[in-house]
Amino acid sequence: MKNLKYLVMGTLFGVILTKSEVVSWFRIQEMFRFQSFHMYGVIGSAIVVGMLSIQLIKRNRLRTINGEEIRLADKQYSHGVWLGGLLFGLGWAITGACPGPLFAQLGSGVPAAAIMILAALAGTWTYSALRDKLPM
């Protein structure tokens, strides 16, 4: 069960998303209306801690628990980064959930989350089919 650790990590991640209420549609609306610091605090402090951690890993050349060298791939630019980003942003403000929260909502028993995940899968599939025709 080498994947058990990822199940545990995912469970912790899901609990954090839920208890900090970032899985709430209302919180996302509050964010896009600039009416609370909550979401900015969550995302901002996550980035700062992530950044410091990666610096620490790089400077000390830390290895994984199996002794492998830690590799971080660079993100590649394409026009899809902002075009797709814009489309995702439109969807994020409608559903009030990015992919992580959708799965957490499903677990918490929101029936609409099942429909939104199916629709998101349809979106991903459609992108896969149209990929060659889209500006890159």
Add this chain to the structure above:
Amino acid sequence: MLDFLRQPWPWYVAGPLIGLTVPALLLLGNKALGISSSLRHICAACVPAGLPFLTYNWRKEAWNLWFVLGIALGGFLGYRVLGHPEVIAISAATVRDLRAELHLTDFSGLLPRELFALENLSNWQGWVFMVLGGFLVGFGTRYAGGCTSGHAISGLSNLQWVSLVAVIGFFAGGLLMTWVVYPLLF
């Protein structure tokens, strides 16, 4: 301790914990935090349909599916077991705006029932909010190569300028929907 866990967690607790997920996944097995990829793996596993973008060994990425399964489990634990407030304490200004602009009256739960009840699939609102919204999330994240976790958290943590472009796109789209499209829809 349990009382503390039961309350809503403040941003300065939740944010750093989310941030620590990035090094934890790297140290556990060289995995980059990213959630929207799971949607691609599910498509590749279930309906590859001969598409080149969906033809790869998704089993090698199985960790991502376990992670996402965990998120659902975490949603259950965090919401049903640890409990939740009936109404999430959002700012009074947001409540006022949503009442006035979107005609919402029920602020309980994670999503407004008036828009996300399954019965709404019989009218345009349900289709826009659940189906079109979900479709844009799935299409947009893959086209952009990541979502809030892969670009905003993982990517910006690793100082990727590409991720900054993506995050600006996410925000521009969200602001456009909230400030321009919503007033046209309601």
